[in-house]
Amino acid sequence: MQLINFKWRNEFALGIRTEEGIAVVSELAAAAGASGVPVTMSEALRKGGEAIDAVRRLWEATPKHRVAYVPEDGILYGPCNPQPGKIVCVGLNYRRHAEETNSPIPEYPVLFSKFENTIAAHDEDVPLPQSHMVDYEAELAMVIGRTAKDVGEDEALEYVAGYCVADDLSARDLQGRTSQWLVGKSCDRFCPVGPYLVTADEVGDPNRLGISLRVNGEIRQQSNTQDMIFDCKKIVSYVSRYMTLKPGDMILTGTPEGVIVGYPPEKRVWLKSGDTVTVEIEKLGRLTNTLV
Known part of the structure; x- marks a missing residue:
């Protein structure tokens, strides 16, 4: 399924995106007399895989000719993970990205965090912070669906509810002020x-997805998740050794080559007001934001 968080009748609602349009889960549940089915994205992710399975069962049982679809054109999108408990990010996780920044290939995943203030939706404007070196980073994000602690690699992806497109925006001047990257990574709507949010069953192997990024229509990043140093199952397993992952937690898996900081200094043109950034990942769609 492709789950969508969107404004409907003055509130954010959970929908199922289809070729015909968006099916509103609360309407499906009301028509079926179904109770216990989540009707917001936050509720679905907080309750985890069982709640998403309930949405799937409801959808499969609904006669499609009775669905009143909402056209996707013109809707106001909400973030597909509006209230993550944790946002864990992996740095330097693509070989060519590590090479372009003259960084050694990591022996272990390089982890850092973002916070809920950084979350923004598709088509939402992102305010530029007090920085002169704002950069983009196209990333595949994993959203956890079951509590995970000390899980092995072979079973790790069973704990992932779904995947989405993310942009790990970074203020490089702030990031480089100290040995800790936090301030440069955690500006508002970054x-x-x-x-x-595309459920794991529909995505299949997350380590064989094309990933690209454009600025004002110009291609800047183009790669495949196969270039990851630590693949998705290794990341989930590694993180779960040291911190319990809970439903709704999100892991950003790193960015491929082509970021601005990887250019020679004389060729770096940092993001500015009015720039539009579009990240696209195979099977997951396109995420577009404008810097203001």
């Missing part, structure tokens, strides 16, 4: 996610 983690747009969306437009959809």
